[in-house]
Amino acid sequence: MAKKTKLVWKTSKTFLLTGLILAFLSSLVLYFYTKYLLEDEVRESLYSTELRVENALKSGNTHYELPPIIEVNKVKRLSKEVIKDTIIYDPSEDEMELFRELSTFKTIDGIHYQITVRNMVVESKEFLLAIVISNIVILVLAFIFLFYFNTVRNLKIWSPFFKNLEQMKRFSLTSKESLEFVDSDVLEFAELKNEIVLLTDKVRADYENLKQFTEDVSHEMQTPLAIIQAKIDNIINEHGINVRQYEQITSIQKDIKRLKQLNKRITTLTKIDNNQFVNVEIVCLTDLIDDKIESFKELQFANLIHTSKNRFSVSMDPYLADILINNLISNAIKHSKQREEITLVIKDNLLVISNFGEKSLEHPESLFFRFYRESKANQSTGLGLAIVKKICDLYGFKISYQFKEDHHIFSVDFSK
Amino acid sequence: MKYLIAEDEIDLQQSIVTYLKRDGNICEVASDYWEASEKAAIYDYDVIILDINLVTGSGLDILKILKKEKKKAGVIIISANNSLADKLEGLDLGADDYITKPFHLAELNSRINAVLRRGKFDGDEIMEFNEIRIDTKSRTAYIDGKAISLTRKEYDLLVFFISNKGRVLSKEIIAEHLWGDNSDLLDNFDFIYVHINNLRKKMTTEGAKYIKTAYGSGYQFIED
Secondary structure (H helix, E strand, O other): OOOOOOHHHHHHHHHHHHHHHHHHHHHHHHHHHHHHHHHHHHHHHHHHHHHHHHHHHHOOOOOOOEOOOEEEEEOOOOOOOEEEEEEEEEOOOOEEEEEEEEEEEEEEOOEEEEEEEEEEOHHHHHHHHHHHHHHHHHHHHHHHHHHHHHHHHHHHHHHHHHHHHHHHHOOOOOOOOOOOOOOOOOHHHHHHHHHHHHHHHHHHHHHHHHHHHHHHHHHHHHHHHHHHHHHHHHHOOOOOOOHHHHHHHHHHHHHHHHHHHHHHHHHHHHHHHOOOOOOOEEEEHHHHHHHHHHHHHOOOOOOEEEOOOOOOEEEEOHHHHHHHHHHHHHHHHHOOOOOOOEEEEEEOOEEEEEEEOOOOOOOHHHOOOOOOOOOOOOOOOOOHHHHHHHHHHHHOOEEEEEEEOOEEEEEEEOOO | OEEEEEOOOHHHHHHHHHHHHOOOOEEEEEOOHHHHHHHHHHOOOOEEEEEOEEOOEEHHHHHHHHHHOOOOOEEEEEEOOOOHHHHHHHHHOOOOEEEEOOOOHHHHHHHHHHHHHHHHOOOOOEEEEOOEEEEOOOOEEEEOOEEEOOOHHHHHHHHHHHHOOOOEEOHHHHHHHHHHHHHHHOOOOHHHHHHHHHHHHHHHHOOOOOEEEEOOOEEEEOOO
16 A cells, blocks of 8 residues: 555545546436437337328329428339438538438339438437536536535544544654544544543553653662672772682672663663753853863873864753763774774864774664664663764754764754 | 761661771761761761661751751762752752762762861861872872872872772772773773873882782782
8 A cells, every 4th residue: 555545535536436437327328318219209200201101192192292301202123121311402401411211112003112201310419419418517516516515524524533633643752742632423533532542641651651660770770789889899808809809809890880881871861851951051062072072081092183163052951962072972982993083073063073984884773772782892881872862852953974984974963 | 087877778888887997987877867867966977978868768858957956077978869950959958079879989988088188177188198298279299298290190099099098999990980981981991000100100209109009900008
């Protein structure tokens, strides 16, 4: 089912099509039936005239003639009776006219006669046409009226359906806005409405639950993690552990750190979903990038280059701005080898960050999905770019990725 | 020093006590809101470590009690909730610092020390260890009265070491203290070696040989 047609148009189309076929067929039937009737009438009148002529001949009136309507000729031989159409000049009208002609051969008092009677059929043809045309006109008018009436009525009956459909199109899991559904006196529509209300409420409640659950889980995990962490910190200060045990214990610290990061990012994602970042300020991104580069340099990532010419500011939550820039830079750092340049530039509302890469990503379309990783090489949470995307979506910024000239390039378009 | 640890998770509470007692501090504990508010109102502590979500009440209310009773105790809030609003509310109500679970005990200890310095010396924030003297206000370290030039990270490292003197500090703990969340960008901890070795060299030339290696990859700031 590739092509979708509007309901009203679809029902109207069937209606119109049926109407046309009906008008055509009925006109056809009417045409042939009337034609048959008329011809039958003409034939009857020809025969009756012929009979009168014959009777006249029998009664001795041998010169009974009225050309071209009645002609009587004496012939040598009898022939077969013929009924046919013929065109004859009509002096009264001064034109050629179509006649129906009956020729019979009779023997009266031993003399062979050919009796020819004719009847003009022109008038009957026009009569026929008038009947067919008026039939079509009546049918078309009736259909136009019915079509109009039907469409108006359809639209009225279906209106709750269309209104509810529009409402459903506006349905969004994340928005708090409630949907106003219209009731209908049509049982099925009323049922549909009730089902939609039930479904949307359920979906929303489930979504809220899930979100709350995610938040609760990450929150509840903090305390046990804190206990594990604290115990480990004490164990490494106890005497009597050996180097191997120490190595294993400190590697647990690394895992705890990962969990901690994961929790923090899940919480951030949930908070963005919950619209908890309402503190909108003018944030100078160029300054922010400079600050970030400064702090990353302490990690000896001295390969960050910022080349914006003008200061650029955007209005958003400063905390989210920090996360946005931070995640983009750390993503670039994670995926570029040491000492290779990472360049950042803001020009014409567009932030572009690029770093060297040997080959393009295998699945760039999944790049902003949660927990998507191109490689297992680094122990990332897989949420950094998902958060970046979420922040961009929140403020209507457009983020895109491309691989060009051996560089991974992320662009954020701040223009709205 | 005398500390009150108001934390309803007994395991965490006891781990904190164990860590802090090593320096000969007195640690009292409170396992619920009522115990904590009672102890906070009656006794005097140098630092109170306060869980914001105590089973029977909010740590924020205890801050209000401390304010009402005009207690001088420094307060460090520990919370499972990493929310800016909570943090700001706690600091507004007079808390000195805020730390999110999970945290390293060394980190907590270093924060406690910072709070203590601010409270004790009324602006003259001085930290001492044998011949080492650190002015935390001007961020300068002296050995036998002679100023030594340290980078920002080396300075932070030295303060962290002295705050947690005698304890084994793993690379992970140090990395997290120095670089926070960005420390997960480190593929290996070579950067830490660089900073620690530089600090160790600068101190050794002045005769202060306190940074020792422990278990091959950890560090300990300790007297022989």
